[in-house]
Amino acid sequence: MNIRIPRGWEIPERLATSESVVMNRRALLGASAMLLPGVAAAQTANAQTAPSDGLPGAQAAARNPRYRVDRAINTEREATTYNNYYEFGTDKGIWRPAQRLAQRPWRLKLDGLVAHEKTLDIDDLLKQVSLEERVLRFRCVEAWAMTAVYTGFPLSELLRIAEPAAGAKYVVFETAADRAAMPGLRQSWYPWPYKEGCTIEEAANEMAFVVTGMYGKPCPPQNGGPIRVLFPWKYGFKGGKSLVRISFSATRPVSYWEQIQGSEYGFWANINPEVPHPRWSQASERLLGSGDRVPTKLFNGYGEFVADLYTGLQQERLWI
Numbered sequence: 001m002n003i004r005i006p007r008g009w010e011i012p013e014r015l016a017t018s019e020s021v022v023m024n025r026r027a028l029l030g031a032s033a034m035l036l037p038g039v040a041a042a043q044t045a046n047a048q049t050a051p052s053d054g055l056p057g058a059q060a061a062a063r064n065p066r067y068r069v070d071r072a073i074n075t076e077r078e079a080t081t082y083n084n085y086y087e088f089g090t091d092k093g094i095w096r097p098a099q100r101l102a103q104r105p106w107r108l109k110l111d112g113l114v115a116h117e118k119t120l121d122i123d124d125l126l127k128q129v130s131l132e133e134r135v136l137r138f139r140c141v142e143a144w145a146m147t148a149v150y151t152g153f154p155l156s157e158l159l160r161i162a163e164p165a166a167g168a169k170y171v172v173f174e175t176a177a178d179r180a181a182m183p184g185l186r187q188s189w190y191p192w193p194y195k196e197g198c199t200i201e202e203a204a205n206e207m208a209f210v211v212t213g214m215y216g217k218p219c220p221p222q223n224g225g226p227i228r229v230l231f232p233w234k235y236g237f238k239g240g241k242s243l244v245r246i247s248f249s250a251t252r253p254v255s256y257w258e259q260i261q262g263s264e265y266g267f268w269a270n271i272n273p274e275v276p277h278p279r280w281s282q283a284s285e286r287l288l289g290s291g292d293r294v295p296t297k298l299f300n301g302y303g304e305f306v307a308d309l310y311t312g313l314q315q316e317r318l319w320i
């Protein structure tokens with residue numbers, strides 16, 4: 001008999017939805033909670049207008065030419081209607097139910113090891129920073145990727161506003177948990193609220209970007225509006241959406257995905273085509289829109305900006 005057991009990287013991509021495979025095993029009991037009429041309708045309906053039309057806050061800003069891409073830029077529609085946002089559900093079609101997340105008023109708390117704890121209103125914050133547009137590659141750990149147009153400001157500007165104390169070594173990002181708007185929160189076995197973190201050196205790196213807009217409009221809720229963070233050299237799950245709190249800490253936080261499955265989603269999560277996810281290869285990625293398979297790049301192509309952050313850290317699990 002010749003039974004061939006497929007290796008992890010041979011599973012078809014539709015099964016390589018990592019982030020949901022782990023959960024769906026536990027989710028069976030709670031599945032009926034997700035079958036809201038609005039959610040089902042949104043998954044089949046086609047948008048007539050762009051999802052970010054009509055949101056508050058102007059987001060036109062000059063493009064920063066420093067960050068070049070060698071790929072076609074995805075359309076606004078592609079980048080804003082295929083999302084991961086588990087608070088709204090585990091499928092990619094949550095953009096319509098996500099419109100229930102009110103974008104104003106919105107406050108962001110800065111606390112922990114800081115000179116003075118602060119709570120900023122988003123419109124006041126936007127006046128204290130200089131917005132720029134960046135065209136960035138984005139790579140999900142599930143091996144889909146896109147190139148999208150973002151407006152925002154370097155995370156280093158928020159560090160300046162927060163004034164972290166000398167002992168602050170890590171930055172912790174906590175995202176919205178609005179039970180009325182987010183049906184996913186009823187799945188109480190997940191460690192809500194979604195939290196992520198990075199080192200203070202990573203946060204100060206020029207590539208760490210706070211996003212407040214996309215395609216010249218306010219960032220739509222499904223992409224993390226009104227304010228989210230992006231680490232374009234790391235897998236997408238590091239970029240917490242709809243931030244409500246940024247804390248400074250002396251100790252390394254354990255993030256949402258790390259709590260769910262630490263062997264598959266670690267603290268560093270830097271992109272490396274040569275280090276497979278435990279269940280599939282990371283050597284290539286599928287581009288939204290064209291569906292083309294292209295090779296994945298070390299640090300998602302941003303090594304010239306970020307590689308130095310990791311000298312001396314070779315003993316860490318930098319690539320998971």
Ligand SMILES: Nc1nc2c(c(=O)[nH]1)N[C@H]1C(S)=C(S)[C@@H](COP(=O)(O)O)O[C@H]1N2
Nearest residue numbers: 083084085086140175194223236237239241
């Ligand atoms: N709060 C929150 N942030 C989140 C997620 C989430 O489920 N909840 N998903 C993450 C994952 S897995 C990815 S790939 C990106 C997707 O961002 P996008 O929908 O803007 O492309 O958001 C990340 N941030």
Ligand SMILES: [Mo]
Nearest residue numbers: 140141236237
């Ligand atoms: Mo992801």
